[in-house]
Amino acid sequence: MAFAAPRRCSCGKIVPYGMKCECQITRDRARKAKADQNRPNARQRGYSTKWDRARAGFLAKHPMCACGAKAVVVDHIRPHRGDSNLFWQRENWQPLCVRCHSSRKQSEEHRSGSNPLSHPFIDRPPNCPVTIVAGAPGSGKSTYVANRAGPDDIVVDMPTIMAKLAGTALYEAPGSFAREALEIRNKALRMLGERNSYKRAWFITADPDPAARATWCRKLNARMIVMPATLDQCIAQIEADPRRAHCKEKHVELAREWFAKNTDAVKGKAQSFLDWRKANQSSDIDQKPIRKRAQPMDMHHTEDVDGLFSDPGERIRSRTISRALMDLDTITLDESDVIPSEDE
Numbered sequence: 001m002a003f004a005a006p007r008r009c010s011c012g013k014i015v016p017y018g019m020k021c022e023c024q025i026t027r028d029r030a031r032k033a034k035a036d037q038n039r040p041n042a043r044q045r046g047y048s049t050k051w052d053r054a055r056a057g058f059l060a061k062h063p064m065c066a067c068g069a070k071a072v073v074v075d076h077i078r079p080h081r082g083d084s085n086l087f088w089q090r091e092n093w094q095p096l097c098v099r100c101h102s103s104r105k106q107s108e109e110h111r112s113g114s115n116p117l118s119h120p121f122i123d124r125p126p127n128c129p130v131t132i133v134a135g136a137p138g139s140g141k142s143t144y145v146a147n148r149a150g151p152d153d154i155v156v157d158m159p160t161i162m163a164k165l166a167g168t169a170l171y172e173a174p175g176s177f178a179r180e181a182l183e184i185r186n187k188a189l190r191m192l193g194e195r196n197s198y199k200r201a202w203f204i205t206a207d208p209d210p211a212a213r214a215t216w217c218r219k220l221n222a223r224m225i226v227m228p229a230t231l232d233q234c235i236a237q238i239e240a241d242p243r244r245a246h247c248k249e250k251h252v253e254l255a256r257e258w259f260a261k262n263t264d265a266v267k268g269k270a271q272s273f274l275d276w277r278k279a280n281q282s283s284d285i286d287q288k289p290i291r292k293r294a295q296p297m298d299m300h301h302t303e304d305v306d307g308l309f310s311d312p313g314e315r316i317r318s319r320t321i322s323r324a325l326m327d328l329d330t331i332t333l334d335e336s337d338v339i340p341s342e343d344e
Helices: 022-038 049-061 084-088 098-112 141-146 158-166 175-191 210-220 231-240 242-260 264-279 321-327
Strands: 073-076 093-096 130-134 154-157 201-205 223-226
Touching (some): 049 073, 154 158, 158 175, 210 223
């Protein structure tokens, strides 16, 4: 019987085929320990005593994993990304054994970018109105907010937080401050659910993923404003901004990525879905009643920014478009990308 030849590790040792060298095992352990240290604890990710009781009840009714082994983990089929509604939705739960949860499922979440820091768990809706301003770099998000935010408003903006942490000018903070800035951003967003004196909160984001933006809308019970600037306008603004001189190429690349994920063709597919939905008002999606506390994140509004939309359109006040589109395994968009409403 033929055997594969051993290999030589970078440290110089001869290692049998299919085995890991001791130095590689040590590196893997150190990498895992560092990741565990940086990861928010279970309580910060929403796994409270209430979850422990719900988990025990679910496993009592569903004791077996799909592979036939005993289930010991209640897993979220679709990563909740901090969305408390999706977190507690029992239709999104599945019983798994340790092996299935630790191998296939975890690798899927790793590939999907389900980062607890990027998508924090927010268990309480904000006590003040929240407006999310989204758009590509150079689209005028900060200017839009600066012209409208009042003295009693709070503005949550990652580049500004990083600049203050690093003690540098805007856009000059090194990437090493990103983690700490994310923690401060998440803390500020969670504090909106506590008693505060803010009249309005503004959350600025350049996230190009429409699904992620829709998730933020649900979690913060927010309305979304997507800046109407074109790619050429964004690039021209980036080129003319002296603050971006050292990161011009990076921001142009990010702007191209944003528009690649937010094309007119994508919006056209979403509009086609809206037309289908309007013609099928008797579907199960529209028949389900919305409980005030169970679905607080589905009632956000949108704003037509400087004539971005010529057709006033129709507001959808049941489930968000993104959730319905996900259910149909098709492309995902948040309401603000396709449905306008009146200016304030």
